[in-house]
Amino acid sequence: MTREDDAMMDAPQINNPKPEELFNVNYLRIYYGNLFPYTDIHKWLSYGHDGKHPGCDEYYFGRREFSFTLENDVYLRYKSFKTASAMEDAIKSHFPYKIDIGAVYSVDPDKRHAYSQTGTNVFTPVERELVFDIDITDYDDVRYCCSGADVCSKCWPLMTVAIKVIHTSLTEDFGFKHILWVFSGRRGVHCWVCDPKARRMTNEQRSAVAEYFRVYKGNENNARKVALMGYSLHPFLARSYVDYLKGFFEGELQATQSIFSSREKYEKILEMISDEDIQSELREKWENSARSSLSEEAISLVRWEQLKNTLQSKKHKAPILRMCVEEIVFTFTYPRIDLEVSKQMNHLLKAPFCVHPKTGRVCVPIDPYNCDEFDPLAVPTLSQLIEEINSGGSRMDVDDDDSDGSLLGKSIKFFRSSFLEPLLKLCKEEIESSYKTKIAKSKDSFSW
Amino acid sequence: MEVIRSQKRTPTNDTVSNPKLPLYFTAPTMEVRLEEFELFAVHRLRVLKGVSDGLARGRNPKEMDETVDTLWRDHMRDPDASVMLNKDIISHFVLRLVYCRSDELKKWFLSMETALFRHRFRLENFQTQRGIVGEFGLPYKAVTGAELEGLKEKLGQVVRSLGQISPNVDAVYYKVPFEEVPDLVATRRVLIQKGYAFVAGSQLVSLVVTQFRAHLSKALILTNRKWTTTIQEREKDRLTPIVEALSTSYVGPDYSQSSEFAEITLKDIDQVAKTSFPLCMRHLFDKLRDDHHLKHGGRMQLGLFLKGVGLKLDDALAFWRAEFTKKVGSERFDKEYAYSIRHNYGKEGKRTDYTPYSCQKIISSAPGAGDHHGCPYRHFSEDNLRAALGRMGLSSRGMEDVMDKVRNKHYQLACTLTFEAVYGTSCDAGINHPNQYFEESQKILKSKTPSAPV
Numbered sequence: 001m002t003r004e005d006d007a008m009m010d011a012p013q014i015n016n017p018k019p020e021e022l023f024n025v026n027y028l029r030i031y032y033g034n035l036f037p038y039t040d041i042h043k044w045l046s047y048g049h050d051g052k053h054p055g056c057d058e059y060y061f062g063r064r065e066f067s068f069t070l071e072n073d074v075y076l077r078y079k080s081f082k083t084a085s086a087m088e089d090a091i092k093s094h095f096p097y098k099i100d101i102g103a104v105y106s107v108d109p110d111k112r113h114a115y116s117q118t119g120t121n122v123f124t125p126v127e128r129e130l131v132f133d134i135d136i137t138d139y140d141d142v143r144y145c146c147s148g149a150d151v152c153s154k155c156w157p158l159m160t161v162a163i164k165v166i167h168t169s170l171t172e173d174f175g176f177k178h179i180l181w182v183f184s185g186r187r188g189v190h191c192w193v194c195d196p197k198a199r200r201m202t203n204e205q206r207s208a209v210a211e212y213f214r215v216y217k218g219n220e221n222n223a224r225k226v227a228l229m230g231y232s233l234h235p236f237l238a239r240s241y242v243d244y245l246k247g248f249f250e251g252e253l254q255a256t257q258s259i260f261s262s263r264e265k266y267e268k269i270l271e272m273i274s275d276e277d278i279q280s281e282l283r284e285k286w287e288n289s290a291r292s293s294l295s296e297e298a299i300s301l302v303r304w305e306q307l308k309n310t311l312q313s314k315k316h317k318a319p320i321l322r323m324c325v326e327e328i329v330f331t332f333t334y335p336r337i338d339l340e341v342s343k344q345m346n347h348l349l350k351a352p353f354c355v356h357p358k359t360g361r362v363c364v365p366i367d368p369y370n371c372d373e374f375d376p377l378a379v380p381t382l383s384q385l386i387e388e389i390n391s392g393g394s395r396m397d398v399d400d401d402d403s404d405g406s407l408l409g410k411s412i413k414f415f416r417s418s419f420l421e422p423l424l425k426l427c428k429e430e431i432e433s434s435y436k437t438k439i440a441k442s443k444d445s446f447s448w
Numbered sequence: 449m450e451v452i453r454s455q456k457r458t459p460t461n462d463t464v465s466n467p468k469l470p471l472y473f474t475a476p477t478m479e480v481r482l483e484e485f486e487l488f489a490v491h492r493l494r495v496l497k498g499v500s501d502g503l504a505r506g507r508n509p510k511e512m513d514e515t516v517d518t519l520w521r522d523h524m525r526d527p528d529a530s531v532m533l534n535k536d537i538i539s540h541f542v543l544r545l546v547y548c549r550s551d552e553l554k555k556w557f558l559s560m561e562t563a564l565f566r567h568r569f570r571l572e573n574f575q576t577q578r579g580i581v582g583e584f585g586l587p588y589k590a591v592t593g594a595e596l597e598g599l600k601e602k603l604g605q606v607v608r609s610l611g612q613i614s615p616n617v618d619a620v621y622y623k624v625p626f627e628e629v630p631d632l633v634a635t636r637r638v639l640i641q642k643g644y645a646f647v648a649g650s651q652l653v654s655l656v657v658t659q660f661r662a663h664l665s666k667a668l669i670l671t672n673r674k675w676t677t678t679i680q681e682r683e684k685d686r687l688t689p690i691v692e693a694l695s696t697s698y699v700g701p702d703y704s705q706s707s708e709f710a711e712i713t714l715k716d717i718d719q720v721a722k723t724s725f726p727l728c729m730r731h732l733f734d735k736l737r738d739d740h741h742l743k744h745g746g747r748m749q750l751g752l753f754l755k756g757v758g759l760k761l762d763d764a765l766a767f768w769r770a771e772f773t774k775k776v777g778s779e780r781f782d783k784e785y786a787y788s789i790r791h792n793y794g795k796e797g798k799r800t801d802y803t804p805y806s807c808q809k810i811i812s813s814a815p816g817a818g819d820h821h822g823c824p825y826r827h828f829s830e831d832n833l834r835a836a837l838g839r840m841g842l843s844s845r846g847m848e849d850v851m852d853k854v855r856n857k858h859y860q861l862a863c864t865l866t867f868e869a870v871y872g873t874s875c876d877a878g879i880n881h882p883n884q885y886f887e888e889s890q891k892i893l894k895s896k897t898p899s900a901p902v
């Protein structure tokens with residue numbers, strides 16, 4: 001059960017096109033018939049095991065779990081396919097509203113029952129990308145433009161910052177290189193870390209990475225949601241703060257959300273200061289300045305400066321106030337990841353290039369190095385894609401190089417050149433070298 | 449050891465290389481008398497049980513060091529070092545047999561032996577510790593010279609982030625793939641760069657413990673294979689009965705099946721929630737009634753608890769359906785939620801090891817935005833906790849006692865005090881499990897009302 005599903009109960013919005021204009025099964029037929037990049041997905045999830053090298057594991061792709069959610073809410077788990085064309089056929093005969101990708105299991109998920117007869121429980125996940133799921137609905141207490149499943153250009157930058165913070169740590173700290181970021185189709189992003197080392201991590205190791213990213217300890221019953229202890233920030237947090245969070249908080253976030261501009265807003269922040277004297281000192285100041293002629297943003301900025309100065313001068317008062325400014329910034333801007341998804345190998349995550357049934361938008365990859373430019377509202381929708389086909393536009397045979405011009409072509413091209421090609425190169429090298437050591441070993445053991 | 453035989457061909461002899469803390473690579477080759485076989489195992493079990501209690505009470509690492517020291521002295525120590533060492537090794541290998549026989553048993557034994565090893569290691573001096581690192585054959589190179597200089601500032605930041613004022617760093621650091629020290633990564637106690645964690649000399653324990661655990665975990669699988677294929681049958685008149693008896697007599701109470709008291713049906717549930725649920729469950733229960741929804745963590749925590757309390761599957765389904773359908777509709781309930789409820793009852797999917805969560809597990813969980821699970825003593829703000837305790841009927845005196853424990857991070861003790869205040873009887877065992885809370889409370893309430901509850 002991912003949170004993406006929770007959104008399905010939200011009422012459709014007024015003023016927007018009717019859902020069936022964005023998304024319906026006929027559109028989906030055309031999309032899966034002409035546009036969905038089967039070969040690329042198959043290549044990706046084969047990780048170089050394409051049968052061409054003697055060291056390949058030809059059953060690798062076949063042990064991957066897929067699950068389909070169909071039109072009438074029927075949910076098919078543990079599907080698996082031997083080949084790319086078997087996957088294509090299944091998708092074309094079911095037209096799933098949603099395709100999820102699960103783990104690679106020890107045995108073919110489709111046949112797990114046959115194996116379970118043997119008594120020993122051999123059906124276990126053996127490989128899985130390290131995945132992250134970040135969702136804007138978890139930011140409802142810090143955005144004032146939208147709530148729930150809605151997202152606009154004012155709150156989307158929260159996602160952008162999240163991508164930057166996490167991506168930088170995955171590469172700089174953990175040394176991962178093959179990372180795919182994907183728009184979830186509506187209100188969040190998914191991240192797939194595909195390095196061999198990441199795929200082979202145990203649940204314990206996954207939890208460790210997930211916990212490394214945890215800062216936000218708050219829950220509904222505690223106002224101080226981020227508690228930073230110690231005399232300094234850990235280097236990872238320090239970098240995130242200096243390089244991304246602080247600037248974003250004081251710049252873009254203030255401009256779009258004016259988080260101090262009204263009493264209702266600033267009371268939430270005052271609650272995070274664990275000192276009643278300071279709270280009331282600031283409250284008094286701000287109540288008196290309520291009638292100022294400044295813009296909301298300007299008021300908000302002034303109050304933030306006042307808060308910082310006050311805390312600075314009272315720093316010595318209590319150790320709990322030492323990191324209060326940072327705590328506030330982290331509370332508003334630090335990525336809120338659904339960590340449970342990352343911790344278990346057998347969690348499912350929506351496949352890239354699916355279409356979100358509520359928005360009709362395609363789950364396209366996001367370039368982490370240019371994520372500022374990504375606009376969720378400009379992502380192609382099913383109806384736009386269909387229109388493009390009908391108007392005789394590119395047949396989207398994305399295999400030729402001029403596919404750039406088409407709506408989806410650009411995304412597929414990015415997927416290939418920035419993600420798939422370097423990944424497959426690495427995988428091939430790995431298969432080659434492990435094959436060589438295997439040969440060498442077997443020679444050794446024959447020698448005596 | 450005559451009955452078990454060598455597990456591994458590695459010729460390392462624990463006795464020679466490290467006289468104090470064996471790594472149990474090889475089973476001893478001496479003969480063991482039957483009485484010792486059992487007696488040593490019982491003594492070691494007392495130690496492991498004590499470790500388990502200490503952890504359940506939420507003792508911190510320092511306190512655990514002391515606990516382990518005392519337990520070892522009380523049950524295992526012998527004036528003759530070689531006798532003690534033999535006892536140590538024999539008892540360990542006997543318990544491997546006892547605890548290799550199911551996943552549940554394996555899991556318990558693995559965590560307790562690992563914890564025991566961790567604290568015994570911590571109690572050793574640096575020289576011995578280095579020796580053990582060598583014995584595991586850990587290939588890590590110390591970081592020195594220019595590389596260390598270049599990292600000093602960041603290493604100092606890590607040290608300060610852990611609450612030390614001065615940025616003085618350790619003299620020795622090891623460069624280790626991050627995935628080999630998951631606990632240090634999870635708590636951000638190390639600097640990580642390009643896939644490597646920089647582990648301070650004083651953090652060696654983490655490295656070694658990971659190795660120990662991995663080694664033991666593999667060994668238990670092998671032992672299990674041997675047990676099922678040969679030993680069990682061959683020893684059916686001699687060792688097998690002892691082994692089987694050992695495991696059942698000493699594992700802590702099992703709350704996965706409901707006890708004699710419990711047989712709770714739908715119509716009682718509101719009543720008992722009010723009278724007998726610990727605060728964590730009461731909070732979830734109330735939230736569910738208010739919001740008609742709980743996120744995953746809450747569903748698991750409350751769902752498994754209710755199973756332990758004796759709510760039958762059909763009633764459980766009805767109970768959750770009644771609430772969830774108000775919010776998500778019955779179709780979605782059947783599609784998405786019913787599965788996992790059946791799953792918890794072992795009716796769906798293969799796994800059946802869903803046992804109700806212990807306090808330890810609940811306290812160490814980390815509820816996030818929108819979550820209501822966890823332990824209120826740990827996860828609520830002071831104000832919210834006070835309000836909740838007020839609703840449980842605590843006096844202001846009682847409240848202060850509880851809050852005092854909370855401030856000192858003794859969450860289970862806080863819960864125990866709440867229990868004592870609510871029911872007016874002492875609870876010497878302390879609260880270790882929400883289902884234990886429930887059962888103790890039912891015992892008290894039933895003894896007060898001899899006739900059927902009104």
Ligand code: SF4
Nearest residue numbers: 726728807823863882
């Ligand atoms: S101490 Fe245990 S029983 Fe008591 S509230 Fe916390 S988790 Fe629940």
Ligand SMILES: [Zn+2]
Nearest residue numbers: 145146152155
């Ligand atoms: Zn918005």
